[in-house]
Amino acid sequence: MINKEQLLVDRMHRDDVTALDEVYRTYRDGFINYALRYELDYSDIEDVYQDCIIAVYQSFVIKKIVLKSSSLKTYIYGIGKNMIYTRFSKKVHTVDFVNDIMYNDYPAPQEELTLEQQLLAKHFNTISSSCQEILKLFYYRGLSVKEIVNATNYKDENTVKSHKSRCLKGLKQKIATNSLNE
Amino acid sequence: MNREELIQAYVHGTLKDADVADLKRQMELDKSLLADMREYENIQKAIREADRQMLKKRLQAAEDLGEEQSTAGSEQTTAIKQLRPYLLPLAAACIIGIVLMSKNFYFSSPNDSSVLYDQYYTTYPNTLLPVTRSNDVESKNMEAFVAYEANEFEKAAGLFKEYLNLEEDPDVEFYYAMSLINSGNEDKALPLLNELHEATTVYLPQAYWYAALIELKNEKTKNAQALIDSLLHLDVEFKYKEAVQLKKDLNEANR
Numbered sequence: 001m002i003n004k005e006q007l008l009v010d011r012m013h014r015d016d017v018t019a020l021d022e023v024y025r026t027y028r029d030g031f032i033n034y035a036l037r038y039e040l041d042y043s044d045i046e047d048v049y050q051d052c053i054i055a056v057y058q059s060f061v062i063k064k065i066v067l068k069s070s071s072l073k074t075y076i077y078g079i080g081k082n083m084i085y086t087r088f089s090k091k092v093h094t095v096d097f098v099n100d101i102m103y104n105d106y107p108a109p110q111e112e113l114t115l116e117q118q119l120l121a122k123h124f125n126t127i128s129s130s131c132q133e134i135l136k137l138f139y140y141r142g143l144s145v146k147e148i149v150n151a152t153n154y155k156d157e158n159t160v161k162s163h164k165s166r167c168l169k170g171l172k173q174k175i176a177t178n179s180l181n182e
Numbered sequence: 183m184n185r186e187e188l189i190q191a192y193v194h195g196t197l198k199d200a201d202v203a204d205l206k207r208q209m210e211l212d213k214s215l216l217a218d219m220r221e222y223e224n225i226q227k228a229i230r231e232a233d234r235q236m237l238k239k240r241l242q243a244a245e246d247l248g249e250e251q252s253t254a255g256s257e258q259t260t261a262i263k264q265l266r267p268y269l270l271p272l273a274a275a276c277i278i279g280i281v282l283m284s285k286n287f288y289f290s291s292p293n294d295s296s297v298l299y300d301q302y303y304t305t306y307p308n309t310l311l312p313v314t315r316s317n318d319v320e321s322k323n324m325e326a327f328v329a330y331e332a333n334e335f336e337k338a339a340g341l342f343k344e345y346l347n348l349e350e351d352p353d354v355e356f357y358y359a360m361s362l363i364n365s366g367n368e369d370k371a372l373p374l375l376n377e378l379h380e381a382t383t384v385y386l387p388q389a390y391w392y393a394a395l396i397e398l399k400n401e402k403t404k405n406a407q408a409l410i411d412s413l414l415h416l417d418v419e420f421k422y423k424e425a426v427q428l429k430k431d432l433n434e435a436n437r
Contacts, residue, residue, distance in 0.1 A: 017237070017240070046245065050241045057237065062226070064196065114224070117224050120225060128350065128352075130384065139222065139226045140226060140229040168225070
Protein backbone atom coordinates (compact mmCIF):
# COMPACT_ATOMS: atom_id res chain seq x y z
CA MET A 1 0.00 0.00 0.00
CA ILE A 2 1.32 3.46 -0.81
CA ASN A 3 2.16 5.84 1.98
CA LYS A 4 -0.69 8.29 1.39
CA GLU A 5 -3.21 5.47 1.71
CA GLN A 6 -1.60 4.28 4.92
CA LEU A 7 -1.91 7.78 6.36
CA LEU A 8 -5.59 7.87 5.45
CA VAL A 9 -6.13 4.47 7.05
CA ASP A 10 -4.34 5.62 10.22
CA ARG A 11 -6.59 8.66 10.39
CA MET A 12 -9.69 6.50 9.96
CA HIS A 13 -8.47 4.23 12.79
CA ARG A 14 -8.49 7.36 14.97
CA ASP A 15 -12.04 8.29 13.87
CA ASP A 16 -10.80 11.43 12.09
CA VAL A 17 -13.92 12.39 10.15
CA THR A 18 -11.96 14.62 7.74
CA ALA A 19 -10.35 11.39 6.47
CA LEU A 20 -13.85 10.21 5.54
CA ASP A 21 -14.34 13.39 3.45
CA GLU A 22 -11.00 12.85 1.73
CA VAL A 23 -11.65 9.19 0.94
CA TYR A 24 -15.13 10.13 -0.31
CA ARG A 25 -13.78 12.74 -2.74
CA THR A 26 -10.82 10.63 -3.90
CA TYR A 27 -12.75 7.59 -5.15
CA ARG A 28 -16.14 9.17 -5.91
CA ASP A 29 -15.96 9.79 -9.66
CA GLY A 30 -14.15 6.53 -10.42
CA PHE A 31 -16.68 4.47 -8.49
CA ILE A 32 -19.69 6.21 -10.00
CA ASN A 33 -18.33 5.77 -13.53
CA TYR A 34 -17.65 2.14 -12.78
CA ALA A 35 -21.12 1.51 -11.31
CA LEU A 36 -22.87 3.16 -14.26
CA ARG A 37 -22.13 0.00 -16.26
CA TYR A 38 -24.91 -1.73 -14.29
CA GLU A 39 -27.42 0.73 -15.76
CA LEU A 40 -28.58 1.96 -12.36
CA ASP A 41 -29.92 5.45 -11.67
CA TYR A 42 -27.25 8.02 -10.90
CA SER A 43 -28.92 8.92 -7.59
CA ASP A 44 -29.01 5.24 -6.56
CA ILE A 45 -25.30 4.88 -7.28
CA GLU A 46 -24.52 8.05 -5.34
CA ASP A 47 -26.55 6.71 -2.42
CA VAL A 48 -24.77 3.34 -2.50
CA TYR A 49 -21.39 5.06 -2.73
CA GLN A 50 -22.14 7.16 0.38
CA ASP A 51 -23.24 4.08 2.33
CA CYS A 52 -20.21 2.19 1.09
CA ILE A 53 -17.74 4.86 2.23
CA ILE A 54 -19.46 5.07 5.62
CA ALA A 55 -19.30 1.25 6.00
CA VAL A 56 -15.60 1.29 5.07
CA TYR A 57 -14.90 4.13 7.49
CA GLN A 58 -16.77 2.48 10.36
CA SER A 59 -14.98 -0.84 9.74
CA PHE A 60 -11.66 0.94 10.15
CA VAL A 61 -12.82 2.73 13.30
CA ILE A 62 -14.40 -0.27 15.02
CA LYS A 63 -12.44 -3.26 13.79
CA LYS A 64 -9.14 -1.42 13.24
CA ILE A 65 -8.80 -3.25 9.92
CA VAL A 66 -5.31 -3.49 8.46
CA LEU A 67 -5.10 -3.88 4.70
CA LYS A 68 -2.47 -6.51 3.97
CA SER A 69 -2.79 -7.58 0.35
CA SER A 70 -5.42 -5.23 -1.13
CA SER A 71 -5.35 -1.49 -1.62
CA LEU A 72 -7.88 0.88 -0.07
CA LYS A 73 -9.44 1.34 -3.51
CA THR A 74 -9.91 -2.43 -3.95
CA TYR A 75 -11.45 -2.66 -0.49
CA ILE A 76 -13.89 0.19 -1.22
CA TYR A 77 -14.90 -1.27 -4.59
CA GLY A 78 -15.35 -4.70 -2.98
CA ILE A 79 -17.79 -3.39 -0.38
CA GLY A 80 -19.50 -1.09 -2.88
CA LYS A 81 -20.11 -3.87 -5.40
CA ASN A 82 -21.39 -6.08 -2.61
CA MET A 83 -23.90 -3.37 -1.69
CA ILE A 84 -25.00 -2.91 -5.31
CA TYR A 85 -25.56 -6.63 -5.63
CA THR A 86 -27.52 -6.86 -2.36
CA ARG A 87 -29.77 -3.89 -3.14
CA PHE A 88 -30.25 -4.20 -6.88
CA SER A 89 -29.93 -7.92 -7.54
CA LYS A 90 -33.17 -7.79 -9.53
CA LYS A 91 -31.87 -5.05 -11.79
CA VAL A 92 -28.29 -6.15 -12.44
CA HIS A 93 -27.31 -9.26 -14.41
CA THR A 94 -26.23 -11.61 -11.64
CA VAL A 95 -23.99 -13.83 -13.81
CA ASP A 96 -21.98 -10.87 -15.12
CA PHE A 97 -21.83 -9.46 -11.65
CA VAL A 98 -20.54 -12.63 -10.02
CA ASN A 99 -17.98 -13.08 -12.79
CA ASP A 100 -16.87 -9.52 -12.38
CA ILE A 101 -16.18 -9.47 -8.67
CA MET A 102 -15.30 -11.70 -5.81
CA TYR A 103 -17.79 -10.08 -3.52
CA ASN A 104 -17.61 -12.80 -0.89
CA ASP A 105 -14.20 -11.49 0.10
CA TYR A 106 -15.74 -8.37 1.60
CA PRO A 107 -17.98 -7.82 4.58
CA ALA A 108 -21.71 -8.00 4.01
CA PRO A 109 -23.82 -4.91 4.69
CA GLN A 110 -24.71 -4.44 8.32
CA GLU A 111 -27.58 -6.55 9.62
CA GLU A 112 -30.85 -4.95 10.73
CA LEU A 113 -31.04 -3.58 14.23
CA THR A 114 -33.19 -5.11 16.96
CA LEU A 115 -35.86 -2.92 18.59
CA GLU A 116 -33.65 -2.40 21.63
CA GLN A 117 -30.75 -1.29 19.45
CA GLN A 118 -33.01 1.07 17.51
CA LEU A 119 -34.19 2.67 20.76
CA LEU A 120 -30.62 2.99 22.01
CA ALA A 121 -29.61 4.66 18.73
CA LYS A 122 -32.57 7.05 18.85
CA HIS A 123 -31.91 8.14 22.44
CA PHE A 124 -28.13 8.25 22.03
CA ASN A 125 -28.59 11.47 20.06
CA THR A 126 -30.51 13.06 22.94
CA ILE A 127 -27.96 12.58 25.74
CA SER A 128 -25.35 15.25 26.48
CA SER A 129 -22.41 15.56 24.10
CA SER A 130 -19.88 14.65 26.79
CA CYS A 131 -21.88 11.45 27.43
CA GLN A 132 -22.03 10.72 23.69
CA GLU A 133 -18.28 11.26 23.50
CA ILE A 134 -17.33 8.95 26.37
CA LEU A 135 -19.71 6.15 25.31
CA LYS A 136 -18.45 6.46 21.75
CA LEU A 137 -14.82 6.24 22.81
CA PHE A 138 -15.47 3.14 24.88
CA TYR A 139 -18.11 1.15 22.97
CA TYR A 140 -17.61 2.31 19.40
CA ARG A 141 -13.89 2.96 19.13
CA GLY A 142 -13.03 0.31 21.71
CA LEU A 143 -10.61 2.45 23.74
CA SER A 144 -9.78 1.16 27.20
CA VAL A 145 -10.46 3.38 30.23
CA LYS A 146 -6.72 4.14 30.42
CA GLU A 147 -6.61 5.10 26.74
CA ILE A 148 -9.60 7.40 27.26
CA VAL A 149 -7.76 9.19 30.08
CA ASN A 150 -4.78 9.71 27.76
CA ALA A 151 -6.91 10.91 24.85
CA THR A 152 -9.09 13.36 26.80
CA ASN A 153 -8.99 15.80 29.69
CA TYR A 154 -10.48 13.43 32.25
CA LYS A 155 -8.54 13.51 35.50
CA ASP A 156 -8.09 9.77 36.04
CA GLU A 157 -9.49 6.31 35.35
CA ASN A 158 -12.02 6.49 38.19
CA THR A 159 -13.48 9.72 36.74
CA VAL A 160 -13.87 8.02 33.35
CA LYS A 161 -15.47 4.94 34.89
CA SER A 162 -17.97 6.89 36.95
CA HIS A 163 -18.86 9.26 34.10
CA LYS A 164 -19.31 6.35 31.70
CA SER A 165 -21.48 4.54 34.20
CA ARG A 166 -23.66 7.64 34.81
CA CYS A 167 -24.05 8.20 31.07
CA LEU A 168 -25.07 4.62 30.41
CA LYS A 169 -27.57 4.74 33.26
CA GLY A 170 -29.00 7.99 31.86
CA LEU A 171 -29.36 6.46 28.41
CA LYS A 172 -31.18 3.42 29.80
CA GLN A 173 -33.46 5.65 31.85
CA LYS A 174 -34.43 7.61 28.75
CA ILE A 175 -35.41 4.39 27.01
CA ALA A 176 -37.40 3.21 30.04
CA THR A 177 -39.25 6.55 30.25
CA ASN A 178 -39.90 6.48 26.53
CA SER A 179 -41.28 2.92 26.70
CA LEU A 180 -43.65 3.90 29.49
CA ASN A 181 -44.91 6.96 27.59
CA GLU A 182 -45.52 5.15 24.31
CA MET B 183 -7.25 -8.55 31.06
CA ASN B 184 -10.35 -7.89 33.18
CA ARG B 185 -13.88 -8.92 32.23
CA GLU B 186 -14.75 -5.61 30.58
CA GLU B 187 -11.54 -5.55 28.51
CA LEU B 188 -12.12 -9.15 27.46
CA ILE B 189 -15.61 -8.33 26.18
CA GLN B 190 -14.32 -5.20 24.45
CA ALA B 191 -11.52 -7.12 22.69
CA TYR B 192 -13.95 -9.85 21.61
CA VAL B 193 -16.50 -7.45 20.11
CA HIS B 194 -13.81 -5.41 18.32
CA GLY B 195 -12.23 -8.57 16.90
CA THR B 196 -8.84 -8.11 18.55
CA LEU B 197 -8.96 -11.21 20.76
CA LYS B 198 -6.74 -14.18 19.79
CA ASP B 199 -8.50 -17.30 18.49
CA ALA B 200 -7.61 -19.37 21.54
CA ASP B 201 -8.97 -16.67 23.86
CA VAL B 202 -12.17 -16.43 21.78
CA ALA B 203 -12.78 -20.16 22.22
CA ASP B 204 -12.08 -19.86 25.93
CA LEU B 205 -14.45 -16.90 26.29
CA LYS B 206 -17.22 -18.75 24.47
CA ARG B 207 -16.84 -21.66 26.88
CA GLN B 208 -17.01 -19.26 29.83
CA MET B 209 -20.17 -17.68 28.43
CA GLU B 210 -21.89 -21.06 28.31
CA LEU B 211 -21.25 -21.47 32.02
CA ASP B 212 -21.73 -17.86 33.13
CA LYS B 213 -24.95 -16.32 31.85
CA SER B 214 -24.15 -12.91 33.33
CA LEU B 215 -21.03 -12.78 31.15
CA LEU B 216 -23.20 -13.53 28.14
CA ALA B 217 -25.62 -10.77 29.19
CA ASP B 218 -22.76 -8.25 29.56
CA MET B 219 -21.47 -9.20 26.13
CA ARG B 220 -24.91 -8.69 24.57
CA GLU B 221 -25.27 -5.33 26.26
CA TYR B 222 -21.89 -4.23 24.91
CA GLU B 223 -22.86 -5.35 21.39
CA ASN B 224 -26.23 -3.62 21.62
CA ILE B 225 -24.71 -0.31 22.64
CA GLN B 226 -21.98 -0.57 20.02
CA LYS B 227 -24.46 -1.28 17.22
CA ALA B 228 -26.69 1.57 18.40
CA ILE B 229 -23.82 4.06 18.42
CA ARG B 230 -22.72 2.77 15.04
CA GLU B 231 -26.20 3.44 13.67
CA ALA B 232 -26.39 6.92 15.23
CA ASP B 233 -22.97 7.70 13.80
CA ARG B 234 -23.94 6.28 10.40
CA GLN B 235 -26.92 8.63 10.20
CA MET B 236 -24.74 11.60 11.15
CA LEU B 237 -22.07 10.68 8.57
CA LYS B 238 -24.72 10.20 5.89
CA LYS B 239 -26.02 13.73 6.51
CA ARG B 240 -22.46 15.00 6.34
CA LEU B 241 -21.80 13.38 2.94
CA GLN B 242 -25.17 14.48 1.55
CA ALA B 243 -24.47 18.04 2.70
CA ALA B 244 -21.06 17.89 0.97
CA GLU B 245 -22.77 16.76 -2.26
CA ASP B 246 -25.35 19.58 -2.01
CA LEU B 247 -22.62 22.14 -1.33
CA GLY B 248 -20.57 20.86 -4.29
CA GLU B 249 -23.54 21.30 -6.62
CA GLU B 250 -24.24 24.83 -5.33
CA GLN B 251 -20.59 25.83 -5.73
CA SER B 252 -20.30 24.50 -9.26
CA THR B 253 -23.40 26.50 -10.26
CA ALA B 254 -22.29 29.63 -8.41
CA GLY B 255 -18.70 29.28 -9.69
CA SER B 256 -19.58 29.85 -13.33
CA GLU B 257 -21.76 32.89 -12.46
CA GLN B 258 -19.01 34.36 -10.29
CA THR B 259 -16.36 34.07 -13.04
CA THR B 260 -18.57 36.05 -15.42
CA ALA B 261 -19.19 38.73 -12.78
CA ILE B 262 -15.48 39.14 -12.04
CA LYS B 263 -14.69 39.51 -15.73
CA GLN B 264 -17.30 42.26 -16.06
CA LEU B 265 -16.06 44.14 -13.00
CA ARG B 266 -12.38 43.92 -13.79
CA PRO B 267 -11.85 47.59 -14.94
CA TYR B 268 -13.34 48.85 -11.68
CA LEU B 269 -11.40 46.39 -9.54
CA LEU B 270 -7.92 47.71 -10.37
CA PRO B 271 -8.14 51.08 -8.55
CA LEU B 272 -10.12 49.41 -5.76
CA ALA B 273 -7.46 46.74 -5.34
CA ALA B 274 -4.72 49.40 -5.24
CA ALA B 275 -6.65 51.32 -2.56
CA CYS B 276 -7.13 48.14 -0.55
CA ILE B 277 -3.42 47.28 -0.70
CA ILE B 278 -2.45 50.79 0.47
CA GLY B 279 -5.05 50.53 3.25
CA ILE B 280 -3.76 47.16 4.39
CA VAL B 281 -0.15 48.38 4.40
CA LEU B 282 -1.13 51.46 6.47
CA MET B 283 -3.18 49.36 8.87
CA SER B 284 -0.39 46.85 9.37
CA LYS B 285 2.08 49.68 10.02
CA ASN B 286 -0.24 51.16 12.61
CA PHE B 287 -0.55 47.75 14.21
CA TYR B 288 3.18 47.16 14.18
CA PHE B 289 4.03 50.52 15.68
CA SER B 290 1.37 50.46 18.39
CA SER B 291 2.52 49.36 21.83
CA PRO B 292 2.95 45.57 21.85
CA ASN B 293 2.26 45.56 25.58
CA ASP B 294 -1.21 47.02 25.28
CA SER B 295 -3.72 44.44 26.57
CA SER B 296 -6.40 45.10 23.97
CA VAL B 297 -3.82 44.78 21.18
CA LEU B 298 -2.74 41.45 22.63
CA TYR B 299 -6.39 40.40 22.84
CA ASP B 300 -6.96 41.24 19.17
CA GLN B 301 -3.73 39.53 18.23
CA TYR B 302 -4.61 36.26 19.94
CA TYR B 303 -8.40 36.10 19.64
CA THR B 304 -9.95 33.86 16.98
CA THR B 305 -13.48 32.50 17.00
CA TYR B 306 -13.45 28.88 18.05
CA PRO B 307 -14.93 26.66 15.29
CA ASN B 308 -17.83 24.29 15.79
CA THR B 309 -16.19 20.95 16.50
CA LEU B 310 -19.10 19.54 18.47
CA LEU B 311 -22.00 19.01 16.11
CA PRO B 312 -21.85 18.69 12.35
CA VAL B 313 -24.28 21.12 10.77
CA THR B 314 -26.30 20.00 7.81
CA ARG B 315 -27.72 22.79 5.72
CA SER B 316 -31.18 21.36 5.36
CA ASN B 317 -34.51 22.71 6.50
CA ASP B 318 -34.81 19.70 8.70
CA VAL B 319 -33.53 21.32 11.87
CA GLU B 320 -34.07 18.68 14.50
CA SER B 321 -33.36 20.44 17.72
CA LYS B 322 -32.61 23.73 19.40
CA ASN B 323 -29.06 22.50 19.75
CA MET B 324 -28.60 21.93 16.02
CA GLU B 325 -30.36 25.22 15.25
CA ALA B 326 -27.96 27.02 17.59
CA PHE B 327 -24.95 25.51 15.86
CA VAL B 328 -26.35 26.48 12.45
CA ALA B 329 -26.55 30.09 13.71
CA TYR B 330 -23.07 29.81 15.22
CA GLU B 331 -21.55 28.63 11.94
CA ALA B 332 -23.36 31.44 10.11
CA ASN B 333 -21.70 33.96 12.49
CA GLU B 334 -25.14 34.92 13.85
CA PHE B 335 -23.82 34.90 17.39
CA GLU B 336 -26.64 36.77 19.13
CA LYS B 337 -29.16 34.35 17.73
CA ALA B 338 -26.88 31.41 18.60
CA ALA B 339 -26.52 32.66 22.19
CA GLY B 340 -30.30 32.80 22.60
CA LEU B 341 -30.76 29.31 21.20
CA PHE B 342 -27.95 27.82 23.26
CA LYS B 343 -29.51 29.37 26.35
CA GLU B 344 -32.90 27.82 25.53
CA TYR B 345 -31.25 24.44 25.01
CA LEU B 346 -29.28 24.68 28.25
CA ASN B 347 -32.47 25.42 30.17
CA LEU B 348 -33.62 21.94 29.14
CA GLU B 349 -30.36 20.02 29.24
CA GLU B 350 -27.20 20.29 31.33
CA ASP B 351 -24.28 20.07 28.94
CA PRO B 352 -20.91 21.67 29.72
CA ASP B 353 -19.70 21.24 26.12
CA VAL B 354 -22.65 23.21 24.77
CA GLU B 355 -22.14 25.75 27.58
CA PHE B 356 -18.72 26.44 26.11
CA TYR B 357 -20.33 27.37 22.78
CA TYR B 358 -22.88 29.51 24.61
CA ALA B 359 -19.95 31.38 26.16
CA MET B 360 -18.27 31.69 22.75
CA SER B 361 -21.46 33.10 21.24
CA LEU B 362 -21.62 35.68 24.05
CA ILE B 363 -18.00 36.73 23.43
CA ASN B 364 -18.61 37.07 19.71
CA SER B 365 -21.69 39.20 20.30
CA GLY B 366 -19.77 41.57 22.59
CA ASN B 367 -20.96 40.15 25.93
CA GLU B 368 -17.61 39.11 27.36
CA ASP B 369 -18.76 40.07 30.88
CA LYS B 370 -21.48 37.40 30.72
CA ALA B 371 -19.17 34.84 29.09
CA LEU B 372 -16.41 35.06 31.69
CA PRO B 373 -18.31 33.54 34.68
CA LEU B 374 -19.56 30.74 32.40
CA LEU B 375 -16.02 29.93 31.28
CA ASN B 376 -14.81 30.02 34.89
CA GLU B 377 -17.56 27.56 35.85
CA LEU B 378 -16.35 25.21 33.12
CA HIS B 379 -12.93 25.01 34.79
CA GLU B 380 -14.59 22.79 37.40
CA ALA B 381 -16.80 20.83 34.99
CA THR B 382 -16.26 17.69 32.94
CA THR B 383 -15.85 19.01 29.45
CA VAL B 384 -13.64 18.32 26.46
CA TYR B 385 -13.29 22.10 26.11
CA LEU B 386 -11.42 22.64 29.37
CA PRO B 387 -8.24 24.01 27.66
CA GLN B 388 -10.39 26.27 25.50
CA ALA B 389 -12.28 27.53 28.56
CA TYR B 390 -8.94 28.56 30.18
CA TRP B 391 -7.70 30.19 26.97
CA TYR B 392 -10.75 32.32 26.26
CA ALA B 393 -11.19 33.30 29.92
CA ALA B 394 -7.56 34.45 29.87
CA LEU B 395 -8.20 36.55 26.77
CA ILE B 396 -11.23 38.22 28.37
CA GLU B 397 -9.23 39.01 31.49
CA LEU B 398 -6.56 40.43 29.22
CA LYS B 399 -9.10 42.66 27.52
CA ASN B 400 -10.34 43.79 30.95
CA GLU B 401 -6.69 44.64 31.73
CA LYS B 402 -6.61 42.13 34.58
CA THR B 403 -3.27 40.73 33.52
CA LYS B 404 -2.61 38.80 36.75
CA ASN B 405 -5.85 36.85 36.30
CA ALA B 406 -4.94 36.29 32.65
CA GLN B 407 -1.51 35.01 33.64
CA ALA B 408 -3.00 32.59 36.19
CA LEU B 409 -5.39 31.22 33.56
CA ILE B 410 -2.58 30.82 31.02
CA ASP B 411 -0.59 28.94 33.66
CA SER B 412 -3.58 26.64 34.26
CA LEU B 413 -3.79 25.98 30.52
CA LEU B 414 -0.06 25.22 30.26
CA HIS B 415 -0.35 23.01 33.31
CA LEU B 416 -2.83 20.79 31.43
CA ASP B 417 0.00 20.00 29.01
CA VAL B 418 -2.25 19.77 25.95
CA GLU B 419 -1.62 20.73 22.35
CA PHE B 420 -4.39 23.34 22.14
CA LYS B 421 -2.85 26.85 21.76
CA TYR B 422 0.32 25.65 23.49
CA LYS B 423 2.69 27.80 21.42
CA GLU B 424 0.40 30.83 21.65
CA ALA B 425 0.02 30.40 25.41
CA VAL B 426 3.81 30.25 25.88
CA GLN B 427 4.22 33.35 23.71
CA LEU B 428 1.42 35.22 25.48
CA LYS B 429 2.99 34.40 28.83
CA LYS B 430 6.26 35.92 27.60
CA ASP B 431 4.42 39.00 26.29
CA LEU B 432 2.69 39.48 29.64
CA ASN B 433 5.94 39.04 31.57
CA GLU B 434 7.56 41.71 29.40
CA ALA B 435 4.58 44.01 29.88
CA ASN B 436 4.89 43.66 33.67
CA ARG B 437 8.56 44.63 33.73
